[in-house]
Amino acid sequence: MKIVLLLVILTGALCSCISLKSVNEFSSSSLKSIKLFEEIPYSFTQNCLDNCYDDKIWNRSFDSLKCPCKTYQKADSVTLLIYKSVKGYFDGLANLSKNDLTSYKMNSVNKALTTADYGSVKIEKAQAEAYSDLFNILFRAATDRYRQCKIKKFIKEGNEPLKVLIRFLDFNLSDNLNGLLDVKKRSITSDYFDLDKDSTLSSFEKMKAVEEYYQKLDRLEAIQKKLITYSKALRKIADGHQALVDHSGKLNKSEVKEQLLQYASDIQDMITDYNKITK
DSSP states (O other): OHHHHHHHHHHHHHHHTOOOHHHHHHHHHHHHHHGGGGGOOOOHHHHHHHHHHHHHHHTTOOOOOOOOOHHHHHHHHHHHHHHHHHHHHHHHHHHHHTTOOOOOOGGGTOSOOOOEEETTEEEOHHHHHHHHHHHHHHHHHHHTTOOGGGHHHHHHHHHHHHHHHHHHHHHIIIIIIHHHHHHHHHHHHHHHHHHHTOTTSOHHHHHHHHHHHHHHHHHHHHHHHHHHHHHHHHHHHHHHHHHHHHTGGGTTSHHHHHHHHHHHHHHHHHHHHHHHOOO
């Protein structure tokens, strides 16, 4: 009993002597940045609806048929699952680094993710396995009542699946969704340039069409800027987490603390840049 008690005391002492303020700063900034996903004012479904309604408008169609957007809705659904998984990881890391029990609600990510093709969004085996792995890490952290003592295990086990899911989320937004916006911009340009050639329109009507054209273009470009800024934040978060793993054995070293705090500062700057984008 004395030996067991001594081990418990030593374990508690080892946990308490680890200063993880810089880890908490990094993970909290990362979590705040990741949550900007919820403020992105566009989606695959919205792109489908925009195209569908524009077609109806230009063709002067009043048909009551619903827009065929099920594939796009599924693309949004799996993207949301990936986002929740990444958010859940950093929620857990933020709690662990301030010595709180992980308290993330597992039902938000407790859904199967399988390989599938939803148009521009494709879930491959690597993403499905990474999603499952990260869920299991979160589940163990919650059920095993992880605290600071196990933070090294948490970040090392989470690093590889986290990188896979961050890369997927990044590509899905900065390439797939951003690419659809490029197509949308070209379509709008083509439609409005055709209006300019329409001899039945008055000068005033053409002027209003030009005004409407630039308003739509500005809105789409503002969304693209948000997507690109969010993408940069995700990459900075992935780099910071890799640095955290690489230096997990010396988290009390001043140079490691400074590096993590610099990552946190850079991420905070990106949050500011994101919030400054209007329209």
